[in-house]
Amino acid sequence: MKKFLPKAARFVFYLAGSATLLTPTVHAYVDPATTSYVVQIVAGIVIACGTGIGIFWNRMRRKMKKKKEDDPQQIVDNAERKTQGGVLTASDLLDDEPDNNEPENKDE
DSSP states (O other), X not given: OTTHHHHHHHHHHHHHHHHHHSSOOOOOOOOHHHHHHHHHHHHHHHHHHHHHHHHHHHHHHHXXXXXXXXXXXXXXXXXXXXXXXXXXXXXXXXXXXXOOSSXXXXXX
């Protein structure tokens, strides 16, 4: 392994050098619209990767939180809701606390 890395690095160096030196010179015009497309593509990739990492991070955090604070009553409530044919919404799945029929504002 110790001999492989220097040989691989040397190979990549010579490959990049030969690709640079042996290519013909091209005189071409690059339209400004082309560069804006490239910027849009790169921005889309960065945003998509950031979103994917954020979703993955939130799922892992929720799983770790559920493992730490397993509430048996909430598990039973969710199982009953599924077996009774109740409709589960996104807010039901994302709620960390069980549903309370009390209003959120204490002023009312």
